[in-house]
Amino acid sequence: MLSPVIAGVDGSAESLAAAEWAAREALRRERPLRLLHVWDWHPRGHDGEPANAAQRHLARRTLRQAEDRVRERVPGVVLTDEQVEGPATAALLKAAEQSDLLVLGSRGLSGFTGLLVGSVAQGVVADATRPVVLVRAGEEAGDERALADDGSPSPRTAHRDVVLGIDLADACDEVIEFAFEEARLRRARLRVVYAWQQPSAFGLGPGEIGLVDDPERPEEWRGFLSAVMAVWRDKYPATEVLETVVQGKASTALVRAASGASLLVVGRRLSQRPTLPRIGPVTRAAVHHAGCPLAVVPHE
Incomplete structure (x- = not known):
């Protein structure tokens, strides 16, 4: 059953x-x-x-x-x-x-x-x-779809993007697959968002070099994101994927990307120590501020 x-x-x-x-x-x-x-x-x-x-x-x-x-x-x-x-x-x-x-x-x-x-x-x-x-209250079926040419909701227009917030240091298959499935079910585009921040010189360990003004850093992250997504593009060939890399706080980038989306998908690591906080700052910000339905997918 x-x-x-x-x-x-x-x-x-x-x-x-x-x-x-x-x-x-x-x-x-x-x-x-x-x-x-x-x-x-x-x-x-x-x-x-x-x-x-x-x-x-x-x-x-x-x-x-x-x-x-x-x-x-x-x-x-x-x-x-x-x-x-x-x-x-x-x-x-x-x-x-x-x-x-x-x-x-x-x-x-x-x-x-x-x-x-x-x-x-x-x-x-x-x-x-x-x-x-x-x-959230007020969510309607029409909110899942793009507006018609006259600016009105329409059941005939395409679904708005599904947005996936990804952490390239901890890219989890369960979260990625959930987002691809949601996009497939809607025949919607999947927008994958990764936000990175330049390491602070004060946070570097012994012997580490901080490339504070490295102009190639964004392109390196884009290449890394594309490599992670390649296997999923092959698995879901009918799903259009837009990869977005931005510099800044992940919470800010995801809340902004969720504006106008049909669904925002984020991950949450299953805690092995129940006494520790189990909702990270990015997920917490999405819970409070995302302007569309939010899917939180637990993973190991």
Whole structure:
């Protein structure tokens, strides 16, 4: 049985946009879609049973709202739903293990009814061993495609670029393959972005030479990037690839490249030491500032 695309829903505008995005993605992948709502369990006692009954009622209403939106806007998707007990982060991480892809709203409600708040989404991204996509409120199907000649959204225009942020010092097959697959599914161009910074003389080790003003450095990075991409171009000959090398901070370059993209793909190394931070600065900047859906792909 095919593992589903799973969308976490909590009634927020972000989670409804995530559910709709996940439905389109499920169709592209030829997978079923499962809508998942997590509610807080209260132990038996003074308010336990009434509170749990209220939570289950709220969960049913939240799931029905998301189902209605998905069935209206993405009618061809195979759809199921499920409600489970929290805590939210743990429940979503468990669901991710059973998914082809987990999709969440990048921000959600706060307080008693809000489960997919920013800290929860970030906690899932930090610990998930499967790819996670974060979607902002207001994301529509038309946002995935280039505008028509008259400046209006059109289902007939080509998909906007898929953007892959790559670290040439740690180029991981899982992340690259995910980005190529997303571009293939959309028949979109893949734009691969690498940002480099000139080494500081203060950061050099003994015997190292800092070529601070080396005019050939950008061309060397372009050659390195092309060499890394060569095998993937052969594997995906129908996918147009644009290789971009820029000087500057990677976070700035990726957030800029994500403007006008259909999807931004970044990697996250699986931590062997849970006490250490598990979201690097580049991924963290993308989570907070990317203007398009963000896919975070874990890798060894």
